Each structure stands twice: as C-alpha cells, then as structure tokens.
Amino acid sequence: MAYVEVRGLTVAIGDGSLIVDDASLDLEAGQVLGVVGESGSGKSTLALALLAYARQGAHITAGQVVVGGTDMLKLTGRPLRLARGGTVAYVPQDPATALNPKLSIEHQISEVLTEPLKERPAIVQAALESVGLPSTREFSRRHPAALSGGQQQRVALAMAIAPGPGLLVLDEPTTGLDVTTQARVLELVDNLCQQRQMAAIYISHDLAVVADVADRIAVMYGGQFVEVGEAEQVTTAPRHPYTRALIDAVPSVRRRLRLSAIPGRAAELSPKRQGCVFYERCALAQERCQTDAIGLADYPDGGQVRCILSTPPPAAPRVIVDEAEPAADQKEAALLVKNLAAGYGHTQVLHDVSFAVGPGECVALVGESGSGKTTLARCLIGLHERQAGEVLVFGDYLEPLARQRTPEQRRDIQYIFQNPYASLNPRRTVGDSIGVAVKFLGGVSGKAVQAEVNAALERVELPAALAGRYPAELSGGQRQRAAIARALVCHPKVLLCDEVTSALDVSVQASVIELLRGLLEDGLSMLFVTHNLAVVRSIAHRADVLEKGRIVESALVEQLFATPEHPYTQQLLANTLELADPAGGE
Amino acid sequence: MADLTLIPVATTARQGKRGGHRLRRLGSLVAQGVVTLFLVSALVFFATQALPGDVAKMILGKTATPDRLAVLREQLGLNRPLLVQYWDWLSGVLHGDFGESLANHEPVTSLIGERLVNSLSLALAAMLVIIPLSLLVGVAAATHKDSWFDKGFLGVSMVINALPDFIIGTLLIALLATNVSHLLPPVSIIPVGDNPWQHLSAMILPVATLSISGVFYLGRLVRVSFIDVTNSEYIEMARLKGMSQRVITFRHALPNALAAAIPAASLVAAFTIGGVVVVEYVFNYPGIGMLLVESLGNQNLPVIQALVLIVAVSYFFFNRLADALERR
Numbered sequence: 001m002a003y004v005e006v007r008g009l010t011v012a013i014g015d016g017s018l019i020v021d022d023a024s025l026d027l028e029a030g031q032v033l034g035v036v037g038e039s040g041s042g043k044s045t046l047a048l049a050l051l052a053y054a055r056q057g058a059h060i061t062a063g064q065v066v067v068g069g070t071d072m073l074k075l076t077g078r079p080l081r082l083a084r085g086g087t088v089a090y091v092p093q094d095p096a097t098a099l100n101p102k103l104s105i106e107h108q109i110s111e112v113l114t115e116p117l118k119e120r121p122a123i124v125q126a127a128l129e130s131v132g133l134p135s136t137r138e139f140s141r142r143h144p145a146a147l148s149g150g151q152q153q154r155v156a157l158a159m160a161i162a163p164g165p166g167l168l169v170l171d172e173p174t175t176g177l178d179v180t181t182q183a184r185v186l187e188l189v190d191n192l193c194q195q196r197q198m199a200a201i202y203i204s205h206d207l208a209v210v211a212d213v214a215d216r217i218a219v220m221y222g223g224q225f226v227e228v229g230e231a232e233q234v235t236t237a238p239r240h241p242y243t244r245a246l247i248d249a250v251p252s253v254r255r256r257l258r259l260s261a262i263p264g265r266a267a268e269l270s271p272k273r274q275g276c277v278f279y280e281r282c283a284l285a286q287e288r289c290q291t292d293a294i295g296l297a298d299y300p301d302g303g304q305v306r307c308i309l310s311t312p313p314p315a316a317p318r319v320i321v322d323e324a325e326p327a328a329d330q331k332e333a334a335l336l337v338k339n340l341a342a343g344y345g346h347t348q349v350l351h352d353v354s355f356a357v358g359p360g361e362c363v364a365l366v367g368e369s370g371s372g373k374t375t376l377a378r379c380l381i382g383l384h385e386r387q388a389g390e391v392l393v394f395g396d397y398l399e400p401l402a403r404q405r406t407p408e409q410r411r412d413i414q415y416i417f418q419n420p421y422a423s424l425n426p427r428r429t430v431g432d433s434i435g436v437a438v439k440f441l442g443g444v445s446g447k448a449v450q451a452e453v454n455a456a457l458e459r460v461e462l463p464a465a466l467a468g469r470y471p472a473e474l475s476g477g478q479r480q481r482a483a484i485a486r487a488l489v490c491h492p493k494v495l496l497c498d499e500v501t502s503a504l505d506v507s508v509q510a511s512v513i514e515l516l517r518g519l520l521e522d523g524l525s526m527l528f529v530t531h532n533l534a535v536v537r538s539i540a541h542r543a544d545v546l547e548k549g550r551i552v553e554s555a556l557v558e559q560l561f562a563t564p565e566h567p568y569t570q571q572l573l574a575n576t577l578e579l580a581d582p583a584g585g586e
Numbered sequence: 587m588a589d590l591t592l593i594p595v596a597t598t599a600r601q602g603k604r605g606g607h608r609l610r611r612l613g614s615l616v617a618q619g620v621v622t623l624f625l626v627s628a629l630v631f632f633a634t635q636a637l638p639g640d641v642a643k644m645i646l647g648k649t650a651t652p653d654r655l656a657v658l659r660e661q662l663g664l665n666r667p668l669l670v671q672y673w674d675w676l677s678g679v680l681h682g683d684f685g686e687s688l689a690n691h692e693p694v695t696s697l698i699g700e701r702l703v704n705s706l707s708l709a710l711a712a713m714l715v716i717i718p719l720s721l722l723v724g725v726a727a728a729t730h731k732d733s734w735f736d737k738g739f740l741g742v743s744m745v746i747n748a749l750p751d752f753i754i755g756t757l758l759i760a761l762l763a764t765n766v767s768h769l770l771p772p773v774s775i776i777p778v779g780d781n782p783w784q785h786l787s788a789m790i791l792p793v794a795t796l797s798i799s800g801v802f803y804l805g806r807l808v809r810v811s812f813i814d815v816t817n818s819e820y821i822e823m824a825r826l827k828g829m830s831q832r833v834i835t836f837r838h839a840l841p842n843a844l845a846a847a848i849p850a851a852s853l854v855a856a857f858t859i860g861g862v863v864v865v866e867y868v869f870n871y872p873g874i875g876m877l878l879v880e881s882l883g884n885q886n887l888p889v890i891q892a893l894v895l896i897v898a899v900s901y902f903f904f905n906r907l908a909d910a911l912e913r914r
Contacts, residue, residue, distance in 0.1 A: 051826050084828035097819040102841040111837075112827050159827070345607075 002026035004167050004199045009063035011042070011049050016271035019045045019058060021223040024296075027199045027216075029166065032190070034214030034231065035203045036246075038505040039476070040266045042223040043203045044093075047171045050201065051088050052080060067199075068166045085112045089160035093172040095152035099144040106140035109159045127162035130195075131155075131188060149369075150181035154188070161192060168193070168200040174209060178368040178531065183575040186213050205505060207250055208577040211235045219243045222267035222277030225296065229303030236580050237312060239305040242278045244313040249510035251534035253561060253576055258319040259538060261511030265475045276307070284313055321517070321538070332395055334359045334525035335380070335413070335494045340389030342372075342379050349375045350549045353389070357494065362516075362526040364540035364557070366533065366572070372549040373529045377498045380527070381415045393494055411441045414487035418499035420479035424471040424486075431467025434486045441490050456489035457482075460515060477508035481515065488519070495519070495526045501535060513539055533576045537561060545569045615910070622902060627679065630894045631672050634887055644885040645688055662688075675891065685888035694892045698874065700778070702896070705866065705873030707782040709858050711789060712796035716858070717851055720801045724808025724847070729835060731813060739809070743802035751861045755795040755868035763791065774871040792869045796861050804847070804854045811846035815839045849911040856904035859897060 004027035011020040019042045027033050037043040045058060052072040054060050065072040067087050075083055084090075092098035100108060109127060110120040125135040131154040133139065144152055153173055160168055170189065174182040190213060193200050204210050210217055210231070217234040219227040219242065227240035238244045245262045264281040275290040276282070282289065289308060296304040333356035340353045349372040357363045367373040378384035380391055382402030391398045393412050399405050417423035424433055434456055435449045444452055454464045460481040471479055480500060487495055497516065501509040517539055520526060528540055536543055536557065543560050545553040545568065553566040564570045642658045643650060659665050663674070678685060684694035727736040746754070763772035774788035782789055815821065816839055824838045866875030874893050881889040 048826070053826060055822075081828035081830060084826055086828065090823070090826040092819065092823055094819065098823040100820040100824070100838050100842070102845070103837070111829065111833070 003029045003068060005064070005066040006050070007064045007066075009046070009049055009065060010061050011045050011054055011058050012061045013058050013269070017269035017273075019223050019269065020049060023063070023225055025218060025225075025228065027167070027201070029197045029199050030193055031216070032193055032200045032202055032214045034210030034217040035201060035220055036205070036207055036210045036217060037203075037220035038205055038246075038266060038507065041220040043205075043220050044171055045223075046220070047090070047169050047201065047203050050167070050169050051084050051090055053084070082114065085160075085165065086114065086163045087165055088167045088169060089163070089165035091153075091156050091160045091168065091170040091173045094176055095156040096144070096149065096176075099152060099155060101144055104141050104143055105147070105155045109140075109155070109162050112159060112163050114163070123162055124158075127158040128155075130161065130192065131158045132184075133158065149177055150185070153177060153181075153185055157185075157188065157192070161196065161198070164196070166199060168198050170200060170202045172204050173202075175204070175206075179533075179572060179575040179577075180368065182209070183577075189213055206577075207235060207246060207506070208579050211579055212577050219246070223269075224277055224306060225304070226278065226306045227304065228296070229299070229305075230301065232580065233301065233303060239299070239303065239312045240278075240307050241282045241284050241309070241313040244315065245281075245283075246506060247579065248316040248318070249507045250579055251510075251513070251532075251538040253534045253537045253573065253578055255318075256321045256538055256557070258321055258517075259510035259513055260316045261514065262507040265477070266505075284309060332359075333357060333392070334361070334394060335527060336390075336392040336395075337380070338390040338392075340376070340379060340386050340391070342375055342384060342386045344375075348549065350379070350386075353546075353549070353551055355544045355551060355554060357525050357527055359525055360520060360523045361542065362520050362528055362540045364536040364543040365527060365529045365546060366531065366536055366543050367546035368531055368572070370548075371546045373531075373546050374498055376546070377415070377496050377527070377529050381413060381496055382410075383415075407441045407443070411490040412492055413494045413496065414490055414492035415496045416480075416483050416487050416498065416500050419503045420476060420483045421471075421503070423483050424479060426471055429468055429470055430474065430482045433471075434467070434482065434489050437486050438489045452489050453485075456485040459488055459519075460485045475508075476504055477511055480504060480508070480512050484512075484515065484519075493525060495524055496529070497526060498529045499531070500528075502530070502532065509535070533561075533572060534578070545572070615906075619902075619906065623899060626898045626902065627676055627895060628672065630891055630898060631675055632668070634891050634894065635668060635671075637882075637885065637887075637890075639885050641688060641885055641887060679892075679895070684892040687889050688886050689884060694888050697889065698877065698892055698896075701872060701874045701877045704776060704782050704871065705862050705875065708789065708792055708796070708866070708871065708873060709855075709862050711793045712800060712858050712861075713855055715793060715797040716800035716804055716854060719797070720804035720808055720851075721844075721847075723801060723805040725812055725835070725840065725843075727805070727809045728812035728816065728843075736809075739802075739805070743806050746799055746802040747806075749799070751795055751799060751864045752868050754798055755791070755865055758791050758795055759868070772869075774869045776872050778872075788871070792865050792871050795865050795868070796858055799861070800854050800858060803857075804850060807850040808843065808847045811850075812839060812843040814846070815842045818842075849908040852904050852908035852911060856901045856908070859900050859904070863897065 006023060006025045009020060009023040010018060012018050023046055025033060035043050035046065045054070048054060049060050050065050050072070052060065052065065052075065060073060063073060070083065070087060072083055072088060099105070106124055109124045113120050113123055115123060124140060128135040128140060133151060133154050144155070147155065156173070174185050177185065186209065189200065189202070192198065202210060202213050214231050217229065217231050218225045219234065219240065221242050227234060227238060227243045229239070234243060235247065238247060248260045249262060251257060251259055262281050267277045267280070275292060276285070276294050279285050279289045286308070292308070294306050294308060296306050298304055335357040337356070338354050340350060341348070342350045353376060355363065365373050365376065375384060379386045382398070382400065382405060385400045393409070396409065398409055402410060424430065431453050434453045438444050438452045439449055442452070453467055457464055457467060462478060462481050462485065466474065466478065466482070471482070474482065501512050504512060513535065516526065528536070530536060540557050543555065543557050544551045545566065547568045553560065553564070553569045560569065561573070564573055641662065641664060642655045646654060646658060663671060675685065682695065686692065687694055687697050723739060727739045730736050759772045760766060763770045770791050771788060774792060776782050776785050776788055821834060821838055824834050829838065862873060863875035863878060865871070866873045867879050870876065874896065878890065878893045881893070
C-alpha cells in the first residue's frame with residue numbers, strides 16, 4: 001500500500017456538475033507528483049480536496065484521501081484540524097495574499113505546531129533555516145509586507161513543513177515568481193522532499209515546471225485525469241491527444257517554432273456529461289467518443305490513459321519559422337527611443353534607455369519583475385511621464401504625455417494590456433469598446449464605425465457577431481483578441497504588447513502569438529514586453545534585455561539565445577525551464 | 587512599494603527618505619487644515635451675520651427709539667464694515683476670546699464652558715457604547731452571515747438609519763419615559779455646576795438615542811469589513827492550517843477587519859457630535875445644543891458663532907482623522 005492513496009475523489013457543485021471527477025492516485029514518501037492542467041481543469045479544487053476542504057458552493061461527494069493510514073475525509077472537528085497542516089500541508093499560489101498581513105511570520109509558523117510553547121521557537125528557526133531564510137529574531141518578527149515575493153513563498157513553505165507533514169500540496173507556488181526565484185524554489189521543494197521523506201503533489205499550469213520537479217505527472221482536463229505516467233514519458237511520448245496538444249502549444253527557447261493552438265474552448269461544466277470530456281476539441285475524435293463512457297486504461301509501465309485510441313497521438317509537425325530578419329531601414333525606424341529616463345517620486349526606474357524597432361520588426365523587451373519594462377512601455381504610450389529622452393515614431397517626435405500628442409500620433413502607436421479581464425470595460429459591449437477607439441481618434445462616425453469594427457474583428461479572427469457581446473461572455477483568448485482588435489482598429493504603425501500572453505493558458509497563448517505573427521507579416525511593427533524567453537524566441541526578431549532599468553544586452557534573437565554575453569542574460573537563460581526535446585519533433 | 591521590499595540591505599537609507607517624505611506630508615496636511623479652518627471661520631461668521639433680524643432691536647426691545655438704537659449699534663461696533671468686524675472677531679477667537687453674550691454680557695467662553703463639558707460627556711458616553719457594541723454586533727452578524735440574526739440586524743439597521751435622531755429620541759421617550767412606562771426621566775435635568783456623570787439616569791436616554799443610530803451604522807460597516815476579511819485568502823489559508831474558528835475569528839480576522847473599521851468609527855464620532863445638538867433639544871439636556879437653540883431664539887450672535895465654530899471644527903477634525911487612518 002502506497003503512503004498516499006487517493007481513491008475516487010469527487011467534488012461537485014450545487015447543480016451536480018463534477019469539478020473533480022473520480023480522481024485516484026498513489027504516491028510514495030519522497031516522491032513528487034505533478035498535476036498539470038489549464039484554468040478550469042479542476043486542479044486547485046483537487047488540491048484543496050486533499051485537505052478535506054472545499055470552497056463555498058462545492059462539496060466533496062465521494063472518495064478517500066488516505067495519508068499514512070488515516071483517511072482525511074473521515075475526520076471531523078479537532079482531529080481534522082490537527083491533520084490539516086499536521087498530516088497534509090498546503091502551500092498557496094500567492095503568498096502575498098495568503099499570509100496574514102497583521103501577524104508576524106514567526107507567529108504564523110509557530111501557531112501550526114502542537115509542541116509545547118517552549119520548544120516552538122527552535123522548530124520555527126529550524127524551518128526557516130531549511131528553506132534558506134535567516135533564522136534571526138529580527139527576521140522572524142517581521143510581517144509579510146516586509147519581505148520580497150520569493151521570501152514570502154519561502155515563508156509559506158516553512159509554515160507548511162514546520163509540523164513535519166507527510167504530504168505537501170503545492171498549488172502553483174511559483175506562478176507569480178521570476179524565473180530565477182522559481183528555479184531556487186523548485187530546487188528547494190525537491191531537496192525538502194528528499195531530506196524529510198515527504199510526498200508532494202505539485203500543481204501547475206506549466207508543463208516545463210512540472211516536468212522539472214515531478215517524478216510522475218497527472219494531466220487534468222475538465223475535472224478528470226486524462227493521463228497519468230512517468231514525467232519523462234508524459235512529456236516526450238504522451239498517450240492522450242490532450243497532452244499531445246498541450247505540448248505542441250508550448251513555445252521553446254531552442255528554436256523558433258510555429259505554435260499550434262488547441263481549437264475550441266475549455267470544457268464547460270454540466271451535470272449531464274457523457275462521452276469523452278475532450279471530444280469537442282480532439283483532432284482524432286471518433287463517433288463513439290461522444291457517447292461512450294471512457295475509463296482510465298492501465299499501461300504495463302504503470303501509466304494510465306483515458307482514451308479509446310490504442311496508439312499514441314502523432315505529434316503535430318513542428319514548423320520552424322523562417323529566421324530571416326526583415327529588411328530593416330535603419331535610417332527611419334518605426335519606433336526610436338533615445339536616452340529615455342523615468343521614475344516614480346525619488347525612485348529612478350529607467351536609466352538612459354535607447355533602442356529602435358525597425359518597420360515590420362518585432363523587438364522583445366525582456367526583464368524580470370521590477371526591471372522597469374512596464375514603466376518603459378507606459379512612457380512610450382504616454383501614460384507615464386518620462387524625465388528625459390526622446391521617442392520618435394517614423395521620425396515624428398512624440399510628446400511625453402498622451403494628452404499632449406495629436407490624434408494621429410496617438411493612433412499611430414497602440415497599447416495592448418497584460419490582462420484582458422481588466423482592460424475591457426465590463427459594462428460595454430466588445431463592439432462599443434472597439435468602436436469608441438476609432439470614433440475618438442479616427443474621426444470616423446456613423447455606419448463607417450461599424451464597418452471598421454467588423455474589419456478589426458475579422459483581422460483577429462473573431463466572428464462579427466461577438467461585437468454585441470459583453471467581455472464577461474467571452475473566453476480569455478477571445479478577450480485578448482478583442483483587446484488586440486481595439487488596438488488594430490486605429491490602423492496603428494506600432495503595437496506595444498505588454499505581457500499580452502502571461503495571463504493566458506498555453507493553448508490560448510499559442511493562438512494569440514500566431515495571430516500577432518500574422519500581423520507582423522502584414523508589416524506592423526511591434527514592441528513585445530515579456531519575461532517569458534520562450535515566447536521571445538517564437539516571435540521576436542531582436543531582443544533588448546532590461547536589468548534594473550538599464551539595457552544590458554541587445555542582439556538578434558538567434559544570437560542572443562546561442563551566445564548570450566551579459567551574465568544577467570546567461571542567468572535568465574539558465575533558469576528558464578524547457579520541456580525535453582520532443583522525440584517526434586523535427 | 588514592491589522594490590522597497592526587494593532589497594533588504596538598502597532599508598535604512600530608504601527609511602530615512604521615507605521619514606522625510608512623511609514629515610513633508612504631515613506639513614502639507616497641517617497647511618491644508620489651517621486653510622480649511624480659516625474658510626470655516628469665515629463661513630460661520632458671515633452666515634450668522636446674514637441671519638435676519640437686528641441685534642440692537644433685539645436687545646432694546648420693540649419700543650426702543652431710533653436714537654438709542656443708533657447709540658447701541660455704535661457701541662457694539664455694528665456699523666463698521668463686515669470685514670472689519672470679522673477680523674476683530676477672528677483675532678479675538680485666536681486669543682481664546684469669543685466676545686460677550688448679548689443677553690447678559692457674560693463672556694462667551696465661561697457661558698459655553700460648562701455646557702461644553704455636558705455635551706462632550708454625552709458624546710463620549712455614546713462613543714463608549716457605540717464602539718464595543720457595534721464591534722460585537724458586527725462580528726456576530728458577519729460570523730453568522732445569512733442567519734436570522736444577520737438578516738434581522740440588516741433589516742432593523744435599514745429602518746434605524748432611515749430615521750432621524752429626533753424621531754428615535756421621541757420614540758424612546760414614549761416607550762420608556764411617558765406613555766408606555768415611566769422607567770426613566772423624559773427630560774434630562776442637570777443642575778448648573780453639577781457634573782453630568784452624577785446624574786446618570788438623566789444621561790441614559792440621550793446616550794441611547796445617539797447609540798442606537800451609531801451602533802446600527804457602524805455595526806453594519808464592521809460586518810461588511812469582517813466579511814471581506816473572511817473571504818480573503820489568508821483566512822482560507824488559516825483554515826487549511828487547521829486553526830480553530832475561535833483563533834481564526836479573533837487572531838486572524840479581527841485585527842484586519844478593525845483596520846478597515848477604525849476610520850469609519852472616526853466618522854461616526856463626527857456624526858455623533860452633530861447628533862448631540864439635535865438630541866439635546868429633544869431631551870432638554872443642558873449642553874451646547876440647547877444653548878445653540880436658545881441663542882438662535884434671541885439672536886445672540888457671539889454665542890451662535892462660537893458654538894457653530896466649535897461643532898464645525900470638531901466635525902472637521904474627526905473627518906480628517908478618518909482620512910488619515912484610512913490612508914495609513
């Protein structure tokens with residue numbers, strides 16, 4: 001019998017829809033299981049259910065979670081409270097909001113302990129040391145706000161391991177962190193599980209992260225495990241069409257690949273569901289997939305797959321995009337930035353930043369959080385006032401603030417925000433949001449507006465009927481397309497894309513990247529702000545690396561990835577996680 | 587803020603910078619306060635001057651001859667330009683001199699002094715009831731969200747907050763002091779020279795009137811901020827750590843909920859000072875509110891100006907305090 005045995009774990013919401021459907025898994029002490037899934041796959045609900053906890057509106061309706069011989073789901077009252085934290089511990093996605101702002105970190109770690117009060121400070125110290133934090137009184141008396149993001153995540157880890165649990169449940173613990181910090185936290189998780197012989201379940205949307213940390217991987221879709229297996233097998237020779245599609249959508253830092261998106265949108269919850277959950281989006285679906293109940297089939301190597309196909313799905317041909325640089329006329333750059341400086345109050349954020357974007361070129365601005373990349377983009381669009389320097393679009397000088405610029409200048413340079421959930425007005429239809437841009441800046445009115453809106457929607461491959469819908473009725477990918485349409489409707493010469501794919505699932509990211517690639521081929525110039533090097537590799541021609549407000553390296557993308565010169569670039573590249581080279585790939 | 591916390595080494599230098607920044611902000615707050623209070627004083631003076639009626643005629647009665655009226659106006663300085671009168675008044679106020687009562691030539695400060703103590707006692711007693719009680723009710727309603735208690739509390743608070751203080755006071759008199767029962771005195775008599783705390787029974791009804799509206803208002807705010815906190819991720823995290831409901835409520839949730847409720851309490855203090863004026867009139871309580879009503883009746887301008895200024899300044903002070911606490 002395995003140390004952790006989960007059997008038939010099922011979580012339902014009020015109408016009877018299953019958000020976690022019959023999940024079973026085995027895990028030995030010291031082993032890490034990765035659970036991978038896109039948003040809405042039920043992975044966070046599964047994580048909480050392992051602690052016998054369900055959010056409001058959801059209920060654990062069946063199953064067992066046996067850890068070291070105790071079934072978590074059979075416990076109530078005080079024994080359950082002791083088991084939470086004591087037997088199964090949880091590490092949250094965002095420690096900035098999951099740590100109590102009014103309590104010291106020492107208090108938050110020690111309150112989980114059951115040892116006599118006298119012994120607790122020593123245990124807290126040991127826990128802080130084992131996650132690589134200072135164990136001084138001065139440090140442990142701090143409140144969470146006085147720590148950096150990476151330190152907060154370490155505190156959350158220390159809080160989880162201090163009582164010595166048998167199972168650690170980590171829910172996207174590195175999603176908000178920089179690659180460098182992420183690499184350190186992943187290494188730490190790995191070491192802790194080895195040293196303390198803890199089993200861990202690591203939940204993430206990022207296949208490369210899970211592949212790095214986990215021994216085994218379970219792929220989740222629509223509340224079900226669709227494939228379970230050894231990490232290497234799942235990431236290199238997947239057996240389920242969904243796993244295959246997911247891998248094909250992941251960009252690579254090795255080569256510039258065309259990314260294939262998964263068609264359709266994520267499975268919707270419904271109390272009456274039959275057949276395969278992935279049926280509607282599956283390229284290999286057969287008629288009986290729609291109706292037959294499909295169970296997990298066992299493979300001889302211990303893997304499990306929920307699919308009627310007996311042969312593994314073929315890899316999509318990975319097309320390498322032409323690396324040729326578009327003929328850039330250096331005399332007249334589409335966007336030219338000279339000696340730009342900016343800051344907030346007394347904090348200088350950008351120092352003497354200069355770079356150029358040629359016509360039809362995509363330049364990536366790469367940096368970690370706090371490097372000043374978003375401030376730079378906001379200076380260019382005129383939302384933040386620069387202190388010094390010049391910004392020119394095709395030789396035309398732009399004033400520091402948007403309101404000082406002419407409508408033509410404002411039309412020429414358009415901005416796409418990171419989060420399509422926040423950048424579209426929820427009380428306006430998509431068509432109105434797009435239309436207002438062209439009415440305001442383009443001097444177009446009446447019927448012509450409608451025509452412009454429709455043309456923009458068509459360009460981002462959205463049906464014209466979506467113009468009448470509100471953002472809440474759209475999926476994440478559709479929203480980001482609508483946000484791109486709002487920029488395109490002004491017929492800009494330069495697009496500023498600020499982390500436009502980082503709030504999106506990989507499959508949606510793939511479709512947005514390919515859409516942007518199409519726009520580049522039409523001759524648009526683009527500044528692509530991101531921290532994701534694989535995305536840079538798949539779309540950008542040149543890259544400027546920003547560290548602490550200064551450009552430390554500027555090179556063609558092929559050159560940058562092959563021979564990074566600056567130590568900071570080398571460090572970023574070294575810490576970027578990558579799926580193993582797909583066996584079937586070209 | 588994010589990069590401030592990223593680099594622990596640099597904290598001392600940064601803190602120095604932040605300290606200077608804080609001092610400058612405090613300076614600008616004080617400057618703003620001075621300007622606002624100056625405007626308030628001007629508004630109070632000119633608005634009360636604009637009240638209909640002739641002070642000289644009020645003092646001498648309707649039978650006064652025009653000659654005598656003219657002499658008195660000259661004595662009181664009522665013929666001088668308004669701006670000059672304002673300047674005189676303001677410089678007096680800045681020296682702690684609010685002038686003399688027109689009715690009996692007593693200095694306004696000594697006339698107001700005792701009344702002010704009575705009113706402040708009333709407001710203080712009300713706040714001492716409002717703050718703990720609204721915390722208790724608000725937290726209880728939040729922790730039992732959607733229970734009959736919570737729904738009842740919300741329903742009643744809707745009605746109470748729609749009622750003006752003088753109606754609540756009148757209802758209380760009808761219930762506890764006249765028509766239904768005679769448990770408490772309907773009129774608050776506090777002899778001159780006595781401390782109001784020696785006459786507790788006289789204070790109960792006025793304090794209850796102020797507290798009822800205060801508790802139902804502040805209690806609702808406490809309830810909302812407590813519910814917000816309860817829905818936060820750190821409370822979910824506390825549950826996942828196996829903390830008991832008691833620890834979650836008092837150690838994890840309450841300190842955070844209080845941070846949001848304290849500015850609101852300061853606003854309630856401001857409302858209470860406004861409410862005192864009305865409630866005193868209902869109960870005939872000898873405080874500044876009663877004095878204000880009397881002074882309005884006989885056009886006693888120096889007293890009216892002093893009282894309105896006191897109420898306005900304290901209202902301003904508590905609003906500012908609420909702002910400052912909110913921004914913290």
